[in-house]
Amino acid sequence: MQNDIPKASSLNSSSEINTVKTLGDPNCPHCGGAGYIRYDVPVEDERFGKLETCVCRAKDVAEIARARLFAMSNLNRLSHLTFENFSPSGNDKAKFMSNQERENLHKAFDVSENFAKKPEGWLLLEGGYGCGKTHLAAAIANFSVNKGIATLFITVPDLLDSLRFAYADPETTFEERFEEIRNAGLLILDDFGTQNATAWAQEKLFQIINYRYINKLPTVITTNLMLDEIEGRIRSRLQDEAFVNYIKITAPDYRRPEETSNPGISMLSLPEMKAMTFKTFQPRDDEVGTEAVTTITTEKKDKFGNKYKDKEVTRIKVTKDDVKTLHDAHNAAVEFAEKPEGWLVFLGQSFSGKTHLAAAIGNYRMGLGGQALLVEVTALLDYLRQTFRPNSDVSFDRRFHEIRTTPLLILDDLKESGASSAWAEDKLYSVLNYRYNAHLPTVLTSTLHPEAFALSYPNLWNKLLDQTKSQVLNINMPPYRRVSKGSKAKKK
Numbered sequence: 001m002q003n004d005i006p007k008a009s010s011l012n013s014s015s016e017i018n019t020v021k022t023l024g025d026p027n028c029p030h031c032g033g034a035g036y037i038r039y040d041v042p043v044e045d046e047r048f049g050k051l052e053t054c055v056c057r058a059k060d061v062a063e064i065a066r067a068r069l070f071a072m073s074n075l076n077r078l079s080h081l082t083f084e085n086f087s088p089s090g091n092d093k094a095k096f097m098s099n100q101e102r103e104n105l106h107k108a109f110d111v112s113e114n115f116a117k118k119p120e121g122w123l124l125l126e127g128g129y130g131c132g133k134t135h136l137a138a139a140i141a142n143f144s145v146n147k148g149i150a151t152l153f154i155t156v157p158d159l160l161d162s163l164r165f166a167y168a169d170p171e172t173t174f175e176e177r178f179e180e181i182r183n184a185g186l187l188i189l190d191d192f193g194t195q196n197a198t199a200w201a202q203e204k205l206f207q208i209i210n211y212r213y214i215n216k217l218p219t220v221i222t223t224n225l226m227l228d229e230i231e232g233r234i235r236s237r238l239q240d241e242a243f244v245n246y247i248k249i250t251a252p253d254y255r256r257p258e259e260t261s262n263p264g265i266s267m268l269s270l271p272e273m274k275a276m277t278f279k280t281f282q283p284r285d286d287e288v289g290t291e292a293v294t295t296i297t298t299e300k301k302d303k304f305g306n307k308y309k310d311k312e313v314t315r316i317k318v319t320k321d322d323v324k325t326l327h328d329a330h331n332a333a334v335e336f337a338e339k340p341e342g343w344l345v346f347l348g349q350s351f352s353g354k355t356h357l358a359a360a361i362g363n364y365r366m367g368l369g370g371q372a373l374l375v376e377v378t379a380l381l382d383y384l385r386q387t388f389r390p391n392s393d394v395s396f397d398r399r400f401h402e403i404r405t406t407p408l409l410i411l412d413d414l415k416e417s418g419a420s421s422a423w424a425e426d427k428l429y430s431v432l433n434y435r436y437n438a439h440l441p442t443v444l445t446s447t448l449h450p451e452a453f454a455l456s457y458p459n460l461w462n463k464l465l466d467q468t469k470s471q472v473l474n475i476n477m478p479p480y481r482r483v484s485k486g487s488k489a490k491k492k
């Protein structure tokens with residue numbers, strides 16, 4: 001059988017052999033000591049005209065590459081980050097870490113350790129600042145280096161800087177540096193998403209990621225971005241569930257154990273809110289047939305055509321259908337509290353029971369060791385604004401990330417659009433849009449009627465119409481505190 005392997009010629013065949021430094025084995029039958037070979041292939045072959053390292057010095061080249069990748073990784077500075085000194089239970093001083101967050105961190109630890117022992121496929125670690133993802137990624141790198149794997153651990157901005165500097169590096173070429181990076185035995189990209197997103201940077205990053213994806217090279221990526229925020233071409237590869245193991249770390253910041261990701265703004269810590277449980281909820285069955293004082297708001301125009309709201313105090317009779325809407329809301333709240341999935345929205349007048357049910361959900365989850373943030377929309381936005389003050393001890397970005405990724409967010413009293421600034425409404429929508437796309441359980445309450453809600457928040461309302469992800473309950477009951485005394489209707 002004829003051998004179809006392309007023939008290789010050594011540099012010894014060149015007339016300049018005496019000027020070539022011997023890099024390989026002088027007795028090598030392939031290169032004669034030159035250390036490189038040139039394949040005798042047709043012009044259309046990608047190897048035509050290129051020199052390739054001979055097998056006689058492949059081991060030395062691998063060692064040099066391994067040492068270069070190690071130096072580029074700066075792992076000496078991160079050598080202390082190992083699996084042995086990682087705490088899967090979080091910081092011992094953390095006061096607000098939930099059982100679910102500890103379980104989640106244990107899972108991230110186990111998955112990372114297993115990946116280090118058997119680096120196959122990709123590992124994607126997503127989480128907020130200080131949650132432990134960089135420690136786990138560095139632990140994987142240190143473990144792999146000790147096993148002799150050519151490992152590159154590098155932040156994405158540093159990676160791109162390294163490629164840029166290669167153009168002026170006298171010891172290497174851009175092409176050599178690029179090949180070393182994309183062919184690393186194990187590539188760990190830390191802080192993905194913090195890079196300068198120039199067209200050049202995005203293209204080079206995609207080329208590296210795409211190459212490793214096509215060639216199934218083991219890769220670890222850490223990021224504080226959600227998948228929907230990542231550039232489309234890269235995102236499509238990260239969404240390959242058969243190849244990428246995606247772990248979202250929900251643990252709070254190790255470095256700030258005294259803080260909670262619900263920093264001092266959750267109303268669930270207030271005695272009045274703590275008392276709002278499913279046991280203390282009043283079903284109001286005894287109010288059927290009674291009259292209640294309520295306020296009807298209508299929109300009118302003055303003689304100049306300017307819109308204004310006119311309020312009229314009136315009495316209405318409570319019906320069985322009214323009470324049923326309250327029962328339906330209560331049943332939905334209980335079901336959601338037991339298994340918080342998707343979104344739950346309560347619409348109705350002030351004091352109709354919306355906030356009580358929302359608080360009951362939060363108290364129920366916290367009673368199980370979970371984490372819940374209940375806050376009025378206006379208070380939340382005011383808190384975010386305060387991060388811009390000179391004396392703020394925390395950045396807006398960090399607080400914004402913590403709020404939008406909190407395990408259970410309960411926003412009370414969503415008001416009509418236009419009642420606040422454009423900045424506030426934009427940030428509010430950013431929070432809600434993120435949670436919707438990330439499938440994070442969320443509860444909303446509002447005094448807006450469905451029609452008014454749709455007009456004020458059309459994009460959000462369109463999401464809520466998807467009944468596979470959202471449930472909207474309209475409570476038609478009058479306010480709790482405004483039932484008329486002695487107005488019981490006579491029974492026939």
